[in-house]
Amino acid sequence: MNIEWAKELTGAGNGIGRELAKQFVQHKVTLVCWDIDEKGNNETKQMLEEQGYKNIHTYKLDVSNREEVLRVADKVRKEVGEVTILVNNAGIMPCKPLNEQKPDVIRKTFDVNVLAHFWEKEFILFGLLPYKFIQQVKDFIDTGLDPDD
Numbered sequence: 795m796n797i798e799w800a801k802e803l804t805g806a807g808n809g810i811g812r813e814l815a816k817q818f819v820q821h822k823v824t825l826v827c828w829d830i831d832e833k834g835n836n837e838t839k840q841m842l843e844e845q846g847y848k849n850i851h852t853y854k855l856d857v858s859n860r861e862e863v864l865r866v867a868d869k870v871r872k873e874v875g876e877v878t879i880l881v882n883n884a885g886i887m888p889c890k891p892l893n894e895q896k897p898d899v900i901r902k903t904f905d906v907n908v909l910a911h912f913w914e915k916e917f918i919l920f921g922l923l924p925y926k927f928i929q930q931v932k933d934f935i936d937t938g939l940d941p942d943d
């Protein structure tokens with residue numbers, strides 16, 4: 795079966811996200827990098843392109859903002875195509891004792907680290923499993939034959 799994987803990676807502008815991006819491109823995927831930090835995200839792309847990797851797309855967005863997630867997801871669909879794998883790595887870790895945490899920071903932590911999964915889930919449900927992919931898997935299971943052979 796010949797599936798062109800398109801991976802979407804959030805928090806690609808730094809740390810673990812950037813390291814994951816380096817791993818993913820080695821598998822010849824189309825990579826869509828999302829990050830609120832436009833500069834860091836573009837640096838990740840530039841770094842990979844300098845190593846000869848292509849098909850890397852960057853988008854600036856706040857994963858905790860539902861409207862923004864759905865708007866940018868739609869943009870990705872039109873400009874890059876359907877996404878087949880989503881890695882939601884973006885997160886914040888404001889490490890302080892509980893009694894020193896400010897209410898707005900607590901709220902933001904839940905928005906970014908928890909609720910973002912639900913906003914991205916909407917995107918997954920509408921686009922992550924495109925018909926062609928589902929059909930290819932179904933054909934493979936039904937017949938045991940590679941639809942591309």
Ligand SMILES: NC(=O)c1ccc[n+]([C@@H]2O[C@H](COP(=O)([O-])OP(=O)(O)OC[C@H]3O[C@@H](n4cnc5c(N)ncnc54)[C@H](O)[C@@H]3O)[C@@H](O)[C@H]2O)c1
Binds near residue numbers: 806807810829856883
């Ligand atoms: N580094 C660790 O030891 C460790 C341990 C446990 C869990 N984690 C988790 O792993 C993930 C990555 O950690 P890291 O160390 O690479 O962190 P990091 O701060 O180096 O990178 C996180 C990336 O997420 C982006 N980001 C933050 N908020 C965002 C938002 N609202 N929308 C879009 N992008 C946003 C940042 O701009 C950054 O590029 C985080 O979720 C973190 O909580 C990290």
